[in-house]
Amino acid sequence: MTEQRPWWRVGLVVLVFAGVWTGLGMRLAYLHLGENRDLHAKVASIRSFEKDVSVARGKIYDREGNLLALDLRTRHVSVNPTAIQEKGVGRSLAVRLGQILDIPPATIYATTQKPGRKQEYIAKFVHDDKVKAINELGFSEVFYDEISTRYYPQESLMSHILGYVNYEGVGSAGIELKYNKSLRGVPGYRSTQVDGEGREILALRSLDIAPVEGDSIYLTLDQNIQYFTEAALDRAMATNRALGAWAIVQDVKTGEILAMASRPTFNPNQYNQYSDVERRNSTIGYVYEPGSIFKVASIAAILNERLFRPADVIDCENGAWFYSGRVLRDYHAYDRLTVADVLKKSSNIGTAKMALELGEDRLYRYLRGFGFGERTGIELPAEEAGILHGVPSWSSLSLTRVCIGYEVGVTALQMVNMISVFGNHGYRLKPHLIKRIVGSDGMVKYEAQPEVLSRPIRGDTARLMCKLLTRVTEPGGTGRRARFDGYTVAGKTGTAEKIIDGTYSSKHNMASFLGLVPAEDPRIAIIVVVDDPETRTGGVAAAPVFREIAENTVKLLDIPPIPEDLTYVFNEEIPDVEQ
């Protein structure tokens, strides 16, 4: 007996399956062929991928093409403490990582033993070489985050000029800030589609705008001159136990800044670990009363007006002179001095008496012509203009004080730019730090040219000032410590009392030396300022620093000594005004 097959059941199953497949087929057809705008948009949004393509910031070089700043991709190194504890590899990992990263193994071990943690940072900004060495250890519990960082391979060298870039990649000081727009470049843009695993489908890349790397900036600074300058300042800080020191080396003939250094300093690679004072560029950001070095500008104005000749004699009142109800004193008492000796001995009284002949208006006009009371326009942010009040606000004493460097505020850059006038036939050039800017395509976008700002004095006065200033560094002059073999130095010392608690303090000084080398045909101008040195005077604290910087600079730039028959040697002979 055979059982009758239930055909209706088979039919039902077939019907159900047919119904399901038909339904699925219709749904599939509907999804693919129907309007479904929302659904299409959703799929497109999942597949489409748009991103800005990051671009490296432009590089900064010195005048010789030595790299000073660049963008570098580094990695933050992390570990997985939970996995390390499970595997029990904490000790060996700590020892080996410690060797590579120069971190005490105990510190790493303590990090790896934190309970319940999946990620702990071991080191940040680790370079590729070290990452490669870590990878060779084969620890799967170590992983990385990639990050692009601005790096300064020379570390603190030129830090005040270069500035730094913050963690958002924005220039925040120095050249980095001033030329942020030029350095940052233009990010690229990419519109494309990705597959289910997030990989880009190259064939569907619809828009690809390549990024444009930032411009490269070549500075006028010389890495070697800068190094010698900074090293000399470090020694001066230590010898004089000073609060600070700063110096500038300028090319007289072009206005280019060859070195610009300030102490205290900072490392731009770790800029956030330093105070505002350490990050301040005092050469342009610190305004101070210059004292005696300012006499150079006043006496140049007096000689340019032909009110006095270098051999004329001034009564220096034996060191104390009452004028307008106040006494003016000389550091050393002198009876009578020639104009040339007023400069050599740095007589306050002699200079003030001559300034009275010049008058307020003319002195003010000359000082403005030398660039005091206004920014020089150097390519750095936060440059101070200094202080030079207008004549209407001068008191009856002001003329006799301004001419000797009080009641005025200057920056070191203004001073060095002023003395460069003497080496440049009376022309004042714009000091500059940018030599050229080169685009990422190699095209030169900007090339610096010397720019004349003013001509405060005649050429003959400029030459005469060089001769007179040479006497300051001869035996018996206040700046004799600035001399060095083979070259003649024209310069001037300055020792200005600082204002402490509202009054001038005889115990706290700003010591400075301002000079030109070689005096006969000046090529470089240098200023050295030492803030509150123990040794107090400019001749002792600043002049030796000047000598050290100048001696190295003339050799590095291969400036030959002037032949002996052309050298300025006075032997008590006073030069006359060249007509």
Added chain:
Amino acid sequence: MTRKRSRNRVKTRTRKTMAVKVFPGAFASLLLLATVLSLGYLWLGSRCDNLGRQISSLEKQLDQKQREVLNEKFKWSNMTSTLQIEKLLQKHGIEMTWPSEESVVRLRRTDTHLQLAQATGGVVND
């Protein structure tokens, strides 16, 4: 007999005609063209994918090389900094001094070649 033969001939002809109508040459050509186009499309797609992978791989390579170049530039710059050179000199006990002025020979361009050319009657182009 003759009629039968002729009828048979007609029948045969009719069958042949019908077979041609079922799979016409134009349709076959269309199918062939569609197949060729499809295969071409697939080949092009595959080629594009392949090129895409190559571009992607080369982009990664370029990126890696640029990264290595930057790293080497950084290291070179660090190594050649005056500070590092001074440290190395100290480490190896090497003391360097500037040459004295007597030791320096400065060569300056002279007009000797002009004088020589004039003396010999030659043409000078500079």
